[in-house]
Amino acid sequence: MEKKLSKKALLKSFHNWYYGHLTCFSQEHMQTFGYLCAMLPLVEELYDNEDEKAKAMNTYTAFFNTEPQLGTVVVGMTAGLEEARANGQDDVDDETINGLRAGLMGPVAGIGDSLVVGTVIPILLGIAMGMSGGGSPLGAIFYIIVWNLFAYFGMKFLYFKGYNLGAKAVEFLIGAQGEAIRDSVGILGGIVIGAVSATWVSVKTSFTLLNEAGEPYLELQSKLDEVFPGLLTAVFIIICWALMAKKKMSPIKVMLLLVVVAFVGVFVGFFNPGLSY
Amino acid sequence: MEISWLQAALIGLFACLSSMPGMGGSSIGNYTLGRPLIGGLVCGLILGDMTTGILVGCAMQVVYIALVTPGGTVSADVRAVSYIGIPLAMVALNSYGLSPESAEGAALATSFGTMVGTLGTVLFYGTATINLVWQHMGWKAVEKRQYKKLYLIDMGLPWLSHLACSFIPTLIMCKLGADVVELIKNTLPMDGLAMKTLFTVGSLLPCVGIAILLKQIVKKAADFVPFLFGFVLAASMGINLVSATVVAGMFAIINYKIKMLSVKGAVAVDDEEEEEI
Numbered sequence: 258m259e260k261k262l263s264k265k266a267l268l269k270s271f272h273n274w275y276y277g278h279l280t281c282f283s284q285e286h287m288q289t290f291g292y293l294c295a296m297l298p299l300v301e302e303l304y305d306n307e308d309e310k311a312k313a314m315n316t317y318t319a320f321f322n323t324e325p326q327l328g329t330v331v332v333g334m335t336a337g338l339e340e341a342r343a344n345g346q347d348d349v350d351d352e353t354i355n356g357l358r359a360g361l362m363g364p365v366a367g368i369g370d371s372l373v374v375g376t377v378i379p380i381l382l383g384i385a386m387g388m389s390g391g392g393s394p395l396g397a398i399f400y401i402i403v404w405n406l407f408a409y410f411g412m413k414f415l416y417f418k419g420y421n422l423g424a425k426a427v428e429f430l431i432g433a434q435g436e437a438i439r440d441s442v443g444i445l446g447g448i449v450i451g452a453v454s455a456t457w458v459s460v461k462t463s464f465t466l467l468n469e470a471g472e473p474y475l476e477l478q479s480k481l482d483e484v485f486p487g488l489l490t491a492v493f494i495i496i497c498w499a500l501m502a503k504k505k506m507s508p509i510k511v512m513l514l515l516v517v518v519a520f521v522g523v524f525v526g527f528f529n530p531g532l533s534y
Numbered sequence: 535m536e537i538s539w540l541q542a543a544l545i546g547l548f549a550c551l552s553s554m555p556g557m558g559g560s561s562i563g564n565y566t567l568g569r570p571l572i573g574g575l576v577c578g579l580i581l582g583d584m585t586t587g588i589l590v591g592c593a594m595q596v597v598y599i600a601l602v603t604p605g606g607t608v609s610a611d612v613r614a615v616s617y618i619g620i621p622l623a624m625v626a627l628n629s630y631g632l633s634p635e636s637a638e639g640a641a642l643a644t645s646f647g648t649m650v651g652t653l654g655t656v657l658f659y660g661t662a663t664i665n666l667v668w669q670h671m672g673w674k675a676v677e678k679r680q681y682k683k684l685y686l687i688d689m690g691l692p693w694l695s696h697l698a699c700s701f702i703p704t705l706i707m708c709k710l711g712a713d714v715v716e717l718i719k720n721t722l723p724m725d726g727l728a729m730k731t732l733f734t735v736g737s738l739l740p741c742v743g744i745a746i747l748l749k750q751i752v753k754k755a756a757d758f759v760p761f762l763f764g765f766v767l768a769a770s771m772g773i774n775l776v777s778a779t780v781v782a783g784m785f786a787i788i789n790y791k792i793k794m795l796s797v798k799g800a801v802a803v804d805d806e807e808e809e810e811i
Contacts, residue, residue, distance in 0.1 A: 273685075275559065281672075281688040282555030283665040290672055290688045297681055311679050318676060325560050375750030378565060379599045380779065385571055387775025389592050391635070392585030396592075397575040401566055408561040437793035441786040443751050444760045448782035450599075450747055451764020452775055457596045458740040459637065487769035491762070493738060497745035498752065508610075509652060511742050519734035523727060530638060530733035 260303055260343045262420075267336060269298040271416045274332050275409065278325045287322035295332050296339065303343040313339060316351045323362045324369025329412040330426050331361050333419025361427065368430060372439060376446035378404065383453040460490045463529035535628040535712065537581065537621060542708035544580050545617050548573075549704040550696040553613035555661060557696055564612060570594035570647065573616025581624060589634035590623050591616075594647035596740035600747035614654020617704050619647035622711040629715050641736030648739050650707075657699045664695035760785070 278291035293314065300313045323331065335354055342349040381404050389396035418426045428435075466475040481488045500506045500514070522528035537545075548567060550556065556563035566572055574591015578584035594615060623643040624634075632639040668691040675683035722728045752758055760782075767773045767781060 275561065277559065277688045279555045279560045279564075280557060281665050281668055281692045283662045283669055284659075285666060286669050290669060290684065293672075293676070293684050294688045297684060301681075307679060310681070314676065314679075314681060318673075371750045375600050375747060378569075379747055382569065382571060382595060382599055383775055384779050386592050386595060387779075389571065389588055392588045394575055394584060394588060397572050397588060400569070401572060404566060405561060408565065412561070433797040434794070437790055437797060440793055441790040443757075444789050445779075445782045445786035446747075447751050447757065447760030448764035448767070448785060449775070449779050450744060450751075451761040451766075452768040452773070452778035452782075453596070453599065453764075454740075454744045454761075455765045455768035456775055457592070458737075458744060460737055460741065485770075487765065490741070490769075491765055493741040494744045494748070495758070497741045498748045501745055502749050502752070508742055508746055511745070512648065512652070512739060515738045515742065516731070516735050519738055520727070520731045523730040523734055528730070528734040530641060530730055530737070 262340050266298045266302040270295050289321050292321045293317050299336055299339055316354050319355045323366040326373045327369030328365050330415040330419040333416040337420045337423050376442050380446055380449045383449045455487050458490050460493045462527050464527050535625050537708045541580050542705045545708055546701040546704040548576055549613040549617035549700040568612035570616050573620050577620045586624055586634045590620050590643040593640035593643040597743040599743050610651035611654030611658045613700055615647050615651035618707045619650035621708050625711050626715045641733040644739050645732050645736035660699040661695045
């Protein structure tokens with residue numbers, strides 16, 4: 258008789274992954290234990306024989322790490338493959354399953370990091386911050402609800418897409434339509450982040466030149482803003498980008514460099530936060 | 535402003551849930567509770583001043599708007615930023631008598647949060663290292679075919695790692711915080727070079743956060759245009775964040791339609807070529 262995974266086992270597997278993919282994280286095994294927990298309900302349902310169970314579980318002791326939200330699609334795909342193997346399909350073995358897992362880890366992490374962490378979350382946070390004016394909780398509540406609905410149902414969708422479609426599920430992600438979606442979301446993200454920068458980041462200089470009578474005749478900040486409002490902020494952001502993207506500096510090094518810049522800037526009178534008691 | 539043991543313990547519990555590998559799971563823990571904006575809401579509610587909490591959270595959120603952890607390397611620890619940095623910044627603002635809505639208040643909060651967040655990476659590596667002990671037990675369980683134990687390993691025992699690396703450090707820092715802030719206040723005068731530098735750094739640091747994000751979306755010079763477009767929307771045209779997102783969405787849709795046209799066109803061309811062969 259053909260073995261078929263029950264909806265209950267699949268949901269349990271999905272929930273184990275949804276919650277437990279990173280709870281027991283270490284630098285050495287990363288998401289491996291989360292993956293084992295996700296596969297356990299499926300293996301228990303598919304096999305009665307202890308040796309067969311052990312054989313199946315051993316497949317998933319191989320190292321796994323990817324972007325966990327989007328990576329759900331890989332877990333779904335292996336659920337489908339494990340079901341095929343339990344039904345005695347010859348071309349599905351340890352090697353096919355782990356080859357697929359190892360092959361998808363990298364690309365899925367790349368797409369996931371830039372799409373989920375680099376675009377969707379910042380856009381939602383940007384909107385939420387716009388709703389937090391005057392310390393209103395509205396923005397935080399908006400983020401909690403929208404992000405969690407998106408994450409839960411998005412991951413569930415990906416899990417079952419992976420299970421039902423197998424390899425076809427990834428085409429949707431890395432194919433031409435996926436490319437077009439990512440490119441468009443990238444533009445959306447870019448514009449929102451620009452607006453977030455102009456609203457929430459403010460780099461200002463206090464540099465002024467005085468004439469003989471002691472009156473200021475050049476206030477650098479207002480001159481710069483006449484050229485392009487917020488010019489100094491934009492320039493600082495682009496310099497930080499160049500240091501990290503072009504000079505390959507780590508964020509912590511750039512932050513330390515800014516401490517030096519701030520110190521020198523305050524010393525020569527370029528920066529003055531205007532503090533007083 | 536005094537933080538009681540109960541308040542400190544509650545904040546400590548949220549630190550356990552929120553960190554990257556946190557006990558809340560990555561969607562609810564790291565990506566929801568770990569975001570400074572949400573941390574601001576939580577700390578604000580616990581400490582009885584929601585408005586200040588959210589404003590402090592917003593200021594820090596800009597720095598960490600795109601906290602990507604590629605391959606498990608972190609440049610800041612979210613539990614430290616949100617559940618040590620925010621309470622301490624709230625205490626500091628209170629002690630200095632600064633409004634969280636002012637530019638100075640935001641700058642102070644940002645420098646505090648970033649300092650704590652960077653030092654907090656120690657907590658991240660600590661948690662991941664202790665988890666190795668549980669994973670070692672996990673491999674033993676797999677060998678002995680005691681698969682049910684995997685749930686305890688993946689979702690239960692890491693709580694102990696968090697007791698050591700999240701709960702206790704947060705508890706101690708929240709309790710000591712007020713004294714430390716007082717000490718800084720007495721040793722470093724507000725109009726001195728050190729404090730001026732600290733505040734200037736606070737206004738520069740968000741540039742790094744935005745730049746980390748830009749690294750994800752800017753691959754070539756033309757990719758800067760959407761970012762600058764969004765910047766102009768907010769800085770020059772005074773459009774708020776929610777409205778800017780709508781404008782951005784419009785452009786994303788146009789881009790998607792154009793891309794899909796060329797995708798469909800390419801498919802048609804491919805077919806023709808195949809026929810010729």
